[in-house]
Amino acid sequence: MIQKHKWLWTVLFMLAAGANAQRLPADKKATKSTIALYKNLYRLPARGYLVGHQDALAYGVHWKYKAGNSDVKAVTGDYPALYGWELGDLEKGAPVNLDSVPFAAMKKYIREGYERGGAITISWHGNNPLTGKSAWDTTSGTVAAILPGGSKHALFVQQLDTVAGFLKSLKGKKGEAIPLIFRPFHELTGSWFWWGAKSCTAAELIMLFRFEVDYLRNTKGLHNLLICYNTANDFQTQEQFLERYPGDDYVDIVSFDGYQYGAPSNSVAFAEKLSAQLSVVEAVAKEKQKIAAIGELGYNLIPDVQWFTKTVSAAVKKHHFAYLLYWRNAGFKPKDNAMEYYIPYKGHAAAPDFIQYYRQPETLFEKEAAALKLYR
Ligand code: BMA
Numbered sequence: 001m002i003q004k005h006k007w008l009w010t011v012l013f014m015l016a017a018g019a020n021a022q023r024l025p026a027d028k029k030a031t032k033s034t035i036a037l038y039k040n041l042y043r044l045p046a047r048g049y050l051v052g053h054q055d056a057l058a059y060g061v062h063w064k065y066k067a068g069n070s071d072v073k074a075v076t077g078d079y080p081a082l083y084g085w086e087l088g089d090l091e092k093g094a095p096v097n098l099d100s101v102p103f104a105a106m107k108k109y110i111r112e113g114y115e116r117g118g119a120i121t122i123s124w125h126g127n128n129p130l131t132g133k134s135a136w137d138t139t140s141g142t143v144a145a146i147l148p149g150g151s152k153h154a155l156f157v158q159q160l161d162t163v164a165g166f167l168k169s170l171k172g173k174k175g176e177a178i179p180l181i182f183r184p185f186h187e188l189t190g191s192w193f194w195w196g197a198k199s200c201t202a203a204e205l206i207m208l209f210r211f212e213v214d215y216l217r218n219t220k221g222l223h224n225l226l227i228c229y230n231t232a233n234d235f236q237t238q239e240q241f242l243e244r245y246p247g248d249d250y251v252d253i254v255s256f257d258g259y260q261y262g263a264p265s266n267s268v269a270f271a272e273k274l275s276a277q278l279s280v281v282e283a284v285a286k287e288k289q290k291i292a293a294i295g296e297l298g299y300n301l302i303p304d305v306q307w308f309t310k311t312v313s314a315a316v317k318k319h320h321f322a323y324l325l326y327w328r329n330a331g332f333k334p335k336d337n338a339m340e341y342y343i344p345y346k347g348h349a350a351a352p353d354f355i356q357y358y359r360q361p362e363t364l365f366e367k368e369a370a371a372l373k374l375y376r
Helices: 007-015 032-046 071-076 103-115 142-146 153-168 202-219 264-288 307-316 351-359 366-371
Strands: 049-054 082-086 119-123 180-182 225-231 253-260 291-299 323-326 331-333 338-340
Touching: 032 049, 032 225, 032 291, 049 071, 049 119, 071 351, 082 103, 082 323, 103 119, 119 323, 142 153, 142 202, 153 202, 202 225, 225 291, 253 264, 264 291, 264 307, 291 307, 307 351
Parallel strands: 049 082, 049 323, 082 119, 119 180, 180 225, 225 253, 253 291, 291 323
Antiparallel strands: 331 338
C-alpha cells in the first residue's frame, strides 16, 4: 500500500472552509450538497486537483465487471477521485450504453463512487436525432431540427425526458440526489459531432445548450447538476474559447479536452499547448468566478513511459484547476481491431511513473477526496 503524507494539506484546506462562501452554482435552486460540491471544487486548486477516470469501475484493459476493481486502484492502491460515465444510447431506450456498459450497473457504480466520497461527471454521445445515426454523424441542420419549432424537437424532448429520468434516479443512501457534473455537447468547438462547430452556427448551439439546461433544471426539476462547458483543444484565445459559451447563468465549470497523438517526441509540444490552454481557461474562470477543469485527457496506450510526471505534471504544475479526467481503459476493441487505454494497468511500462504521479501532493485520488468531504 502506498502511503501519502498529505494530511497537513488536508487540515489547511479544511481550515479554509467557508472562504468564497458567496460563490454559488448557476442554478439558484441547487441542492445543498450540489452547492457544497461547487464551493469545494472552487477552492480546490489551492490544494490540488482531482484525478478522474472514465468508466473506472466497469472494466479495465484486462477485465470486465469485477466488483471493486479499477485499473487505477490496481496500480496505486487507491481509486480515482472523479468518475466519468457516459449516457450514449440511453436516449434510444437501450439497456447498455454505446460502450456496452449496462445502465443498471452504471447506476450502482455511480452510487458506489459517490458514497466513498468521489465526484461524478457525465457525458452524453447522443445519437443524431435527425438521422438516427451516431453522435459522429455530422449532418448539418441537426441542431436547427431539434430546437423548438424544428421537425425533430419533440423527439429530442423525449430523449431529454429519458436522460432526465436516469439522472433523477441517481440517489445516495438517504434518497438524496447525487450531485453530478454534467457536460452537455462536449468538444463543441470540434467538427466530429452533430453539435460541432461545422454543423451548426454558434447562435444555434447556444440556443440548444440553454434549452437543454433550462429543460433539465426547470421542467424536470433537476437541481443536482453542475454544468460543464467543454471545448476541444483547438483554441488559443479567450474569444475563441468562448465563441459558443451559453452564458454565466448556464455554466458552472469551464473546460476543454486534450489528447496527445503520435510519437513520444510530441510530448514537449503537447505539454506547452496544454499549459497555454489551461492559462486561457483559468483566466476565463477567474473573470467569471467559475471553476476551471480538463474535461478529458490522455495519450492512448501511453507510449511515453514518463508521460504522467514529465508531460502532464510539467504542463499543469503552476495552474489552478479543479480536476482532470483520463479517458477510458477500453482494452481491445474488436470493432476497431485496436487497443485503447489511458491509465497504465498493472505491469504496464508506464505504471511506475503513474505511481510517482500518484505520490505528488497536488494529485488527489479518492482517499484524499473523501477526506476533503466534497459534499459538505
Ligand atoms: C471515444 C472512444 C470510443 C467510445 C467513445 C464514447 O473516445 O473511447 O471507443 O465509444 O469515446 O465513450
